[in-house]
Amino acid sequence: MADGEVRTKLEHLNQAKKLVLSDPNFYPDILKGILPIIVASDGAIELRRWGSEFLAETFSSPQITSQTKQGLALTCLEHLLTLLNELETGILKNVIQCSSSIYPLVFRYICHNKSETAIWQQMVAVKAKILSMLDKGAEGVRLGCIKFVQRIILVQTPGASDPRLVDKSEVSLTIVPLNHPILNIHALEAEAHGLLDRLLNVFQDGKLDAPIITAILNSLPALIKGRAAISNKILNVLMSYNPLVAATKSMVFKERFVARSLEKTLRTVLNHLARASSGGPHAGKIQQHIQRLLQSKSEFSIDVPKSNKRVLPGSEIDSVKRTKYTRSDAEGEYTPTPPPPTIQVQPSNGTTYKTLYTLTGDQALSNFDVSQLPLDMATQITLATMYSVDPSALESAVATVRQRLASLVRAAATAANARPPPPPPPPPQFDDDDDDYVPAGGEDLDEPSRASADAVAYSEDSDDSYEVKDLVPATSRDKAAAMELVKMPDLSPAQIQEACEGTLDRMFETITTLDKPVKKERMGFNRLAATNWDRDGWITILSRLSTRGLSGIDAEITAKAQEDRMHYEALSGQVRQKLYMYVIGDFRTRMDAAIAWLNEEWYNDRLQELAAKGNSNKTPLEPQYAKWMAKIMDGIFPYLETTDRNIFLRFLSELPTIPPPVLANIRGLCLDPERSNLGFLAFQYLCMLKPPVRNDVLGIVEELWHNHNDVKTAARKLLVKFRPHVVGLPPKEAT
Incomplete structure (x- = not known):
């Protein structure tokens, strides 16, 4: 399908969407008209993507009545099954979200229409397809599957038995007739319990899969409060789960950080359950487990513990004595003993x-x-x-x-x-044609x-x-002078990449084993790349390799790879990626390495600009400083806390420039309720000590003051000092 035709169809579909948003009564007619378009075999991926989003929004819209949604759900089942064969994560997520909304509607319809076997078979096929992605799909798809499983458990377990407490809009096994020819109550309930066990198993396998565990934790309160038959089972699992225990012995910072985040989420869920059932039988147990979690948190450190090096037993080294030195008071020198x-x-x-x-x-x-x-x-x-x-x-x-x-x-x-000369070797045998043979060197074989x-x-x-x-x-x-060594064959680009990767792995293994460098005097640009073979020396060498040391080699190998039509990843790019992974692995203790590396990248970008200005025929290389700084910021921002104030401000202070993506990240901090103070503190620091970015920062702060009431007070403090006219103050009253 041509691009122009796709754009035309998307415009028409958007017009139809505006129509149904303004008047929900048009939903049945519009939906029936667009379904064949979005699932056509020859249609473009853009149409299917638009259609999946429209279906998800339709069945989650509160403007459509439940009866209308039920009729639309019966129309969409076949098309949903077709869209589940897509490979794009976004489409699958929308279709699974739509299926989660549709399942109770179809279930209720089948309860009252005992002859609609074909519709139920279509729903079963959709359910089987989604459940097959629960363990094997992409992360976003698996999160959607967890929501779908929660909806299945709610539908396929008994609800409240007291008629006075029954919600007429609730869908559960309670509404299924005992003699229903299609819906087998016992099989459906067994399937629900099996799916619940699959969800709860994640708390017992010891893995710290943060997105999956968080999604399951957030889905359990609805099951506990809505289904008394399974609430005890879920609470027993939650009150025996402590993610900090699994991360106590871990030497990876990310796993320890994830464990503490999961512990916080678990406490939030338990506090919510404790408030919801303050007079229930489990309230005391929930409070006890919350106290245990708080105790574990106080004893748990997010920092990676340093490994203890083994020391040889004294009996093995007692015999190895160092040379004894004596102090001479007269000469003030050490004199070794004879x-x-x-x-x-x-x-x-x-x-x-x-x-x-x-x-x-x-x-x-x-x-x-x-x-x-x-x-x-x-x-x-x-x-x-x-x-x-x-x-x-x-x-x-x-x-x-x-x-x-x-x-x-x-x-x-x-x-x-003294030894007698060895007997002469037997004379060689020659053919008659070889009478003129002379041994190499012209020596007589009979002379010893x-x-x-x-x-x-x-x-x-x-x-x-x-x-x-x-x-x-x-x-x-x-003979040795005349001999030449055999020239080794040139390595292919793939072999060079493999050798480079192995070398980098060994270098970074060495760096991680080095102790934290002691505080020493900074020499600035007069320092050598490595005066000592400590961590700073290795980082400096690797930073200069990635920026200036490998550029010529990369150009030569890239040309060769293009001739051979082979893919080649630049060696400098490999070094940069390894440096990035090293910094992200424990950014709190490795911020010095990030600062040194990014300053080298900025300096190299300036050199490339000067070289391009001096030589118009030379193609300038892609700037790397802004790219890798934004990448590092994206990596550390999810883990920044208020206690990291000094580290973060020092990081911003020692960087030559602050690219716009980094300012956007700090804006995100300002909107985070728990880290808002850190974000505005960073903006205040940049306004005071980084004049080149002051206007950009104040523009962001002004936008926050106008559009976000939650941070209006903090934004006003900065605007009063630097842009008083924005908040209605004359310049002379600025403080």
């Missing part, structure tokens, strides 16, 4: 590297197996020793090892001269070679230093 007498190694067939390099006389220390130490501990010991060793002691130790090596070389040469003896000859009066080439025969050196 080393123990060295062991004279005699040349023998049993000589090993251990005997060659051992310089201590302590038998216990020389027999210690260094391989038992962890690699990081051995590295730290080695580096600390090299920094603190006395140069004269080091030279003495090296000279001792050289003497031992020289004696071993002389002994090997003497042994080689003395290369090995010449190679190990060592003069006592010569210098101790020698090179490896002195131990290699000249002919071998000539």
Whole structure:
């Protein structure tokens, strides 16, 4: 279908929608006319999307009577089943919402019309299709399925048995005749209990699926208050559920944050139930569980606990003693104690590297197996020793090892001269045509070679230093010089991406194991990329790799990938994504990393602008600062709390510019009742200390003052100071 035709049909459908909104009496005629259009096999996806939204709005509209909705529901069943075959999440969500509204209407109709088997079969088919998405669909679809399941449980369980308490508009098993030929009361009730068990199972499997659990928690109060037969079962599960227990041992910040959010939602639901049944039999138990949740919350910390490193038992390292240092009061220097007498190694067939390099006389220390130490501990010991060793002691130790090596070389040469020469190899067999064959190098095969003896000859009066080439025969050196290593084949773009991803994973594993850096003096632009291999050094290197270090490599590999018609994701993009995931993983302790990275991105964007101005033929690269800052803000805003005021304001203060999407996020904070103070505090800070964005901020505050009464008082405080004329004050009265 052409785009112009689709737009024309959408205009006509919108006109029909305006007509029914102005007069609900047109709903039956309009709905029957548009159903064939929105479910046509050759129709565009835009038409089906519009139709699903219209159906959801129709059956949730309070302007349409229940009797009219029932008639419309019977007309739509077949078309709903067709729309459930769509793959788009938005269409499925609207259709499931519409089905949730339709199910009680169709159920009531079947109760009073015992011969409408075809209609009930269509409703059963719609129900089966929706229930199949409860565990496998997209997240939004699963949330809609939970609402549909709640409606099924309400309909397929008995309502109030007292005639005085029965609501005539309520649909439940109570209205089903006992001898109904289509509706089997026992089967329907069993299905409802099975679906309830599927919902309650989420509280017992230990998973912290926040959207699903929250949706189920919000759907349970209606079941508890409306269905006494299943209320005890639901309350017992809720009063044994504590999401904080599942997250106590978790080392992931997001899971701990989700657990605390779920605990708050659970308390809200229980408080609502306690108020609704203040005189009921379960009120005391609900209050007790609320107190237990509050106690768990006071003992639970949202911050990720630091892992305790294992320490080697003392018995394993007692024999490894550090060199004792004594303090000289006269000279004020550390003087190492004299080393123990060295062991004279005699040349023998049993000589090993251990005997060659051992310089201590302590038998216990020389027999210690260094391989038992962890690699990081051995590295730290080695580096600390090299920094603190006395140069004269080091030279003495090296000279001792050289003497031992020289004696071993002389002994090997003497042994080689004393042995009789090996018998000559048998002469090679040649064909008659190969009389002119000469071995490589032109040597006579019958002459014994003395290369090995010449190679190990060592003069006592010569210098101790020698090179490896002195131990290699000249002919071998000539062959080695002529030899060339085989050139490795070039990696494909896919192989480069895989290797880069593995390298980045190892680097970030190293970063996460580093301790939090101590507070130190800031060197500004004069600092080096990594003066120490701490977390800040790694973040600086990765930030500069993502901005400036990989641009040339990315351009070269991208050109190659385009030639081979292969998909290639830029290496710099991989580094940026890893940095983003690292920051979001625990943003409260990693805000310094985010600030350093985003400042590098801003600086690189400025460099690219200058380069593009200087060279008109050069295509400027896409700016990255605003893109990744907005992405980081979108990631941390759902988890910001009022207690994060200092962290958040410092983050805003150390960024060079504030893009418009970030201001929109802060506006969302202002409209959040629990975090409104944090949002207006951020706006006040930006107005006072970020003049370039002051007008944009005040425009947002002015819009809030005009359109949102809940935040009018907080908005007025800022406007009185910076735009008094908006609130009707003259400039001279501004405070």
